[in-house]
Each structure stands twice: as structure tokens, then as C-alpha cells.
Amino acid sequence: MDTFIAIDIGASSGRLMLSQWVNQQLSLTEIHRFKNSFRHLDGFDRWDIDYLIKEILIGLEKVKQAGFDTCCVGIDTWAVDYCLVDREGLRLGDPVAYRDKRTNGVIERFSQTYPLQTLYEKTGIQLQPFNTIFQLYVEEKDLLAKADKLLLIPDYLGYVFTGNMVTEKTNASTMQLLNANTQSWDSDLLAAIQVDESLFPPLVDAGTILGKLAYEQFPAYDLPDATFITVASHDTASAIIGTPGSGTDWGYISSGTWSLLGIETNVPKISAAAFDENYTNEWGAHNTIRFLKNIMGMWLIQEVARQQAYRYSFAELAELAKETPGFQQFIDVNDPRFLHPENMISELQDYCRETNQKVPETPGEIARCVYDNLALCYGSELQKLEALTGTTRTLQTLHIVGGGSNNTFLNQLTADIAQCTIEAGPGEATAIGNLVLQMMAVGLFTTLEEARAAIKRSFPCTIHQPSAFDQTIVLTYQSFLKGAQQHDKNPATL
Numbered sequence: 001m002d003t004f005i006a007i008d009i010g011a012s013s014g015r016l017m018l019s020q021w022v023n024q025q026l027s028l029t030e031i032h033r034f035k036n037s038f039r040h041l042d043g044f045d046r047w048d049i050d051y052l053i054k055e056i057l058i059g060l061e062k063v064k065q066a067g068f069d070t071c072c073v074g075i076d077t078w079a080v081d082y083c084l085v086d087r088e089g090l091r092l093g094d095p096v097a098y099r100d101k102r103t104n105g106v107i108e109r110f111s112q113t114y115p116l117q118t119l120y121e122k123t124g125i126q127l128q129p130f131n132t133i134f135q136l137y138v139e140e141k142d143l144l145a146k147a148d149k150l151l152l153i154p155d156y157l158g159y160v161f162t163g164n165m166v167t168e169k170t171n172a173s174t175m176q177l178l179n180a181n182t183q184s185w186d187s188d189l190l191a192a193i194q195v196d197e198s199l200f201p202p203l204v205d206a207g208t209i210l211g212k213l214a215y216e217q218f219p220a221y222d223l224p225d226a227t228f229i230t231v232a233s234h235d236t237a238s239a240i241i242g243t244p245g246s247g248t249d250w251g252y253i254s255s256g257t258w259s260l261l262g263i264e265t266n267v268p269k270i271s272a273a274a275f276d277e278n279y280t281n282e283w284g285a286h287n288t289i290r291f292l293k294n295i296m297g298m299w300l301i302q303e304v305a306r307q308q309a310y311r312y313s314f315a316e317l318a319e320l321a322k323e324t325p326g327f328q329q330f331i332d333v334n335d336p337r338f339l340h341p342e343n344m345i346s347e348l349q350d351y352c353r354e355t356n357q358k359v360p361e362t363p364g365e366i367a368r369c370v371y372d373n374l375a376l377c378y379g380s381e382l383q384k385l386e387a388l389t390g391t392t393r394t395l396q397t398l399h400i401v402g403g404g405s406n407n408t409f410l411n412q413l414t415a416d417i418a419q420c421t422i423e424a425g426p427g428e429a430t431a432i433g434n435l436v437l438q439m440m441a442v443g444l445f446t447t448l449e450e451a452r453a454a455i456k457r458s459f460p461c462t463i464h465q466p467s468a469f470d471q472t473i474v475l476t477y478q479s480f481l482k483g484a485q486q487h488d489k490n491p492a493t494l
Contacts, residue, residue: 001022001468002021003018003019003020003063003068003070003071003344004019004020004071004072004073004074004435004438005017005018005019005031005059005060005063005071005072005074005226005436005437006017006019006074006076006178006231006238006430006431006432006434006435006438006482007056007059007073007074007075007076007118007157007275008065008076008077008153008235008238008430008431008434009036009052009075009076009077009078009153009235009256010036010077010078010175010235010257011036011037011078011205012035012036012037012257012302012431013033013034013035013036013071014033014034014035014036014052014056015030015032015033015034015431016030016031016033016056016059016060016062016063016193017029017030017031017034017428017431017434017435018030018063018066018068018071019029019432019435021439021444021454023240024361024411024454024456024457025454025458026432026435026436026454026455026458026459027284027458028132028428028431028432028435028458029067031059031062031063032055032058032059032062032148032242034055034057034058035058036426038097038099038100039056040074040181041094042093042099044096044100044102044485045096045097045099045100045101046093046094046095046096046097046100047081047094047095047097047153047198048094049091049094049095049153049156049157050094052157053157054432056157056161057156057218057221057396058221060073060213060221060223060224060226061221061222061279063224063225064222064224065161065222066225066382068224069224069225069431070224070225071224071225071226071227072225072226072228072229072438072441072442073161073226073227073228073229073438073482074228074230074231074233074434074435074437074438075154075157075158075228075233075434076154076229076231076232076233076234076235076237076238076430076433077153077154077157077234077235078234078235078448079152079171079174079234079235079236080098080128080130080131080132080135080152080174080175080357081095081096081135081152081153082095082096082131082135082150082151082152082156082270083095083150083151083153083156084143084144084146084147084149084150084154084176085148085149085150085151085156085159086146086147086148087148087301089148089159089401091156092143092146092147093143095153096135098130098135098338098390099130099339099340102130102135102138103130103134103135103138105129106129106134106138107127107129107134108135109137110133110137110192113192114189114192117275118307119133119176120270120274120275121270122179122180122186122188122189122434123173123176123177123179123180123189123281124180124184124268124269124270124274124279124280124281125173125174125176125180125281125282126278126279126280126294127278128294129336131174131175131176132174132175132176132177133176133177133189133193134153134176136150136193136195137192137193138407141418144195144199147199148199149165149199149200149201150199150200151165151167151173151201152167152168152172152233153172154168154171154232155167155168155171155201155233155235157228157403158210158228158233160217160469161213161214161217161226161228162210162211162213162214162228163211163214163217163401164210164211165201165202166201166202166203166204166208166210166230167200167201167202167204168205168206168208168230168231168232168233168234169183169203169204169205169206169283170206170232170233170234170237170282170283170284170285171226171232171233171234171415172200172203173234173281173282173283173284174282176189177189177190178283180268180270180281181230183283184201184203185197185287197274198204204230205285205435206230206231206232206233206284206285206286207229207230207231207285207286207439207440207441208229208230208244209228209229209230209254209440209441210225210228210229210230211227211228212225212226212227212228213225213226213227213228215226229438229441231285231433231434231437231438231440232284232285232433232434232437236254236260236282236290236292236430236432237254237282237283237284237285237290237433238429238430238431238433238434238437239254239256239401239429239430239433240252240254240284240288240433241284241285241432241433241434241436241437241448241451241452242401242426242428242429242430242431242432242433242434242455242456243399243401243429243433243434243452243455243490244399244423244426244450244452244453244459244461245264245399246449246452246453246456248395249394249395249396249397250263250395250396250398250399251263251382251385251395251397251398251399252264252398252399252400252401253344253378253398253399253400253401253403253404253414254401254402254429254430255297255298255400255401255402255403255404255407256297256298256402256403256404256430257297257298257299258294258295258296258297258298258299258403259294259295259296259297259298259378260292260293260294260295260297261292261293261295261378261381261382261385261394262279262282262290262291262292262293262385263290263291263385263389264284264288264289264290264291265289265291266287266288266289267273267289268281268289268291269281269289269388269389271388273279273388274291274388277293277384277388278293278294279291279292279293279385280292280293280294280385281390285437285448286350286447286448291385291388291389293381293384293385294334294405295333295334295374295377295378295381296333296334296338296339297374297404298372298403298404299338300333300338300344300348300370301314301317301367301370301371303341303344303345304317304344304348304366304367304370305317306344307343307344307345308345308363311363312363314319314407317363317364317367318367318407318408318409318410319409320362320363320364320367321364321367321368321370321371321409322409322470324364324365324366324367324368325368326368326372327372327473328357328358328360328365328368328369328372329352329357329358329360329372329373330355330357330371330373330476330477330480330481331348331351331352331373332373332481332484332485333370333373333374333377334377335351335484337351339427347368348360348366348370349361352369355484356482365411371407371409371410371413373477374410374414375410375413375414375416375417376417376474376477378414378417378418379414379417379474380474380477380478380481382395382420383416395420396421397420397421397422398414398415398418398420398421398422398423399422399423399424399461400414400422400423400424400425401424401425401426401427401429401430402427402429402430403427403431403464405424405425405426405427406427406448407422408424408462410462411424411462411464412464412467414464415464415465415467416466416468416469417464417465417469417473417474418466419469420466421463421464421465421466421468422463422464423462423463423464424461424462424463424464425459425460425461425462426455426461428458432455432459434456436451436455437451439451443488478490
């Protein structure tokens with residue numbers, strides 16, 4: 001098999017990317033792209049799974065039309081959300097989106113019956129109100145009673161196309177239900193949310209062959225002979241596989257709707273300090289751990305653009321920001337108020353009013369406020385990351401991958417604030433990580449190091465060297481943030 005298809009679906013868009021390994025180079029061709037979003041239905045914000053299935057089928061049909069009769073296929077999506085299916089294998093409604101308000105205040109409620117410190121010690125996973133454990137804690141009990149199996153989104157899509165049910169480990173780790181030491185379901189946590197282990201299909205490693213495409217289920221489509229491989233199905237797990245780092249002195253920001261800032265390691269770092277800073281230990285492919293911090297990310301600017309009816313492109317917003325005086329406001333980009341506001345621009349302005357700061361008004365001022373504070377957050381979190389991991393992991397290079405790697409203004413701002421070299425790219429790191437893990441599964445690469453070397457040869461990065469920067473701005477930002485977050489020191493208030 002020499003043709004590989006990555007089905008890579010994020011919170012705002014999806015794509016099918018085709019790759020082949022030719023002359024020691026990875027090719028990459030976009031076959032099909034489509035939008036994705038949740039909508040309010042039956043009382044909740046929900047993903048339209050049937051729409052995603054249809055778009056995948058359209059994309060696979062385009063693969064066949066392009067002359068590729070056989071291929072391997074891997075699916076990655078966002079984490080934590082799930083589909084419930086009954087004993088006949090039928091889906092019990094569309095899945096609720098992680099930004100839905102049903103989990104507002106859930107951590108505080110959960111903490112009244114189960115210690116949050118113990119939860120972290122068991123799993124090593126950061127406290128986020130949308131984690132699967134908390135979604136299940138507030139799930140409708142009559143719906144759970146009807147459910148025979150729970151499938152995370154990429155595992156459900158794999159089941160639709162092959163008829164086989166699995167739970168892929170890199171994505172399953174984000175559920176906050178797996179024990180970091182035993183690497184299996186934690187019975188105490190399942191008991192705390194009144195869920196039985198039988199609800200989950202068998203755990204499998206990334207790189208497991210899932211099965212053949214069940215053509216008979218889709219007679220209206222002319223599809224290729226496809227073998228599905230269960231890749232690192234959490235999109236961040238795939239993105240880090242697709243990050244061309246080497247050695248041990250590099251970190252990463254997977255920059256998309258969320259910004260995931262961290263390092264790759266082999267041992268989870270579960271400590272009181274990591275708990276206090278809300279760092280997570282997500283499982284990666286080939287026995288790696290992603291020790292990282294979840295940051296609100298490009299969602300902020302995506303929502304700013306949407307509220308302006310997309311009058312400005314993201315590139316135009318970056319140019320407007322570049323022409324605007326910087327560091328006029330400090331904001332906590334991880335404040336829960338920015339998770340799913342009615343109007344992001346109004347929310348940013350209200351935050352500044354409430355903290356007695358200059359209110360950004362023009363598109364350039366609003367964009368500059370977002371970019372300044374994302375870069376300040378990245379720089380501050382890099383300092384925390386080095387403190388949490390020890391002096392042996394002083395980072396020399398920061399790789400920025402994903403869609404945000406194309407934002408040269410934000411990348412240079414980050415290099416200046418963090419005072420480290422940034423290598424930006426590849427922009428399609430998630431799809432590339434998906435593809436190279438398929439290639440590893442069929443024997444084209446034997447190690448992650450070998451695969452990443454091939455990625456570096458195939459997709460050159462843009463280098464950003466740090467220039468002089470007034471570090472008192474960073475100190476002022478950190479001081480402001482410390483004061484603003486005093487009421488949130490207990491994660492139960494999230």
C-alpha cells in the first residue's frame with residue numbers, strides 16, 4: 001500500500017489529505033475540505049455527525065476519481081466528545097459539543113464528593129470542565145441506561161466505516177478516566193460517575209489496523225479499496241507526531257483553535273506544582289507523554305473575525321494588529337468567560353472595562369489585544385514549563401505547528417517575548433502526523449525519529465530569531481495575571 005489518506009477534522013473544519021512516499025520525500029495533497037461547527041439542537045450544542053460522515057464519503061469518492069484505487073486511511077479529530085450507541089449499534093442522538101454549557105460549574109460539584117487532587121494524581125490529566133469524566137457526570141441517566149457502548153468521535157467514525165469498535169489510547173487519555181500508572185480504566189473514577197467499564201470498547205494502541213471499509217454500507221458512493229488504521233486519533237497527538245523536533249531540548253505549540261504548549265517525554269510528570277498550574281499528561285504514540293498546558297488559542301481571533309462577519313481575513317487582522325501600538329491591555333486568555341461567549345469582541349471589551357484598562361475599539365486594537373496576550377501567555381507558560389520539568393529541559397527551540405504557524409506576526413512576537421528560536425511549520429502537522437503513523441504501521445518507517453527526519457526534509461520550516469524586547473512588560477503582565485486569578489486559585493471554581 002503506497003497511498004495514504006488522513007481524515008483530519010477539527011472544531012471548525014475538516015479535510016482529507018493524500019500522501020505518498022516518493023524519492024525519500026513525503027508528498028501532501030488536499031483532496032477535499034469542508035466546514036465543521038456545532039449547532040443548538042434538542043437543548044444542547046451538538047455536532048452533526050451524519051454531515052461529517054457524508055463529507056468523508058465525498059472525499060473518499062474524490063480519492064477514487066483521482067485514480068487511487070487502494071489506500072490506507074486514518075482518522076483524527078478533537079478530543080473528549082463522544083457518541084453513545086445502543087445494543088443494535090445505533091447512535092443515540094448527535095454528540096454534545098464540549099463547549100456546551102451543561103458542564104458549567106461541574107468541577108465544583110464533582111469536588112464535593114471526590115477530591116480533585118486525587119483525580120489528578122490518578123490520571124495526570126488537567127482539570128477542564130469539558131473532560132469526558134465531567135460530561136458523563138452530568139449526562140442524562142436515562143440515555144446512559146440505553147447505551148451499550150461509548151465511542152469517542154474518531155472511534156465512532158471508524159466504527160461507521162468498518163463495523164469495528166475500539167478505544168484508541170491517545171484520545172482515551174484525555175477522558176480523565178484512565179489511570180496513569182496501570183494504563184487502564186480506573187475503577188474508582190468509574191464508580192464516582194456511576195459508569196461501568198463495559199461501556200468502553202477495548203483499548204488499542206495508535207497504529208493498530210482497524211479493518212476494511214464496509215462498501216456495502218455505502219452503495220451510493222464509488223469508493224476506493226480502503227484499509228482503516230487507528231492512528232493517534234486525538235488531533236493534538238497526531239500534530240506532535242508531525243512536529244519535526246529532534247533531541248530533547250525542544251518544545252512545541254500546536255496552534256489551532258486551541259494552543260497546546262508543552263514537551264514530549266516518556267514519563268508522566270504528576271506533582272502538586274503541575275496540578276496547581278493545571279498541566280496535563282496526555283498519552284502519545286509509541287509510549288510517549290505530552291506534558292502540556294491547554295491555552296485558549298486561535299479561538300479568540302476566530303471568534304473576533306466571525307463577529308465582524310469575516311470582513312477581514314486572519315492575515316489582514318494580523319497586519320492591522322502589526323500597525324497598532326502594542327501592550328495596551330492585559331487579559332487572561334484562559335479565563336472561562338472566553339470559552340463560549342455570545343460575542344467575543346464584547347467579552348474582551350467588558351474584561352478590559354472591569355479591570356480598568358483601555359478598551360480596544362478598532363479591529364486593529366482588538367486583534368492586537370488578542371495577539372499580545374497570546375504571546376505573553378506563551379512566554380509565561382514556557383517559564384513555568386521549564387520550572388516544572390527541571391533545568392535539564394531548558395528549551396532551545398520552540399516548534400509552532402498547525403494553522404497558527406502561518407501567523408508570522410504572532411510567531412515573531414512569541415520569539416521576542418520568550419527569547420527563544422522558533423521554527424514555524426508545518427501548518428498541516430496534524431494531517432502529516434496522521435499519515436506518517438499509517439506509514440509506520442505498514443513498515444515504511446521504524447521509529448518516530450526516522451519519521452520526523454523525513455518530515456523535516458519534506459516540509460521546510462520558517463525560522464524566527466528573537467530580537468530585543470522589554471521584559472518589564474512580561475513582569476507587569478505576570479503581576480496583573482496573578483492578581484486577576486486570585487479568586488481562581490482553587491480549580492474547583494472553574
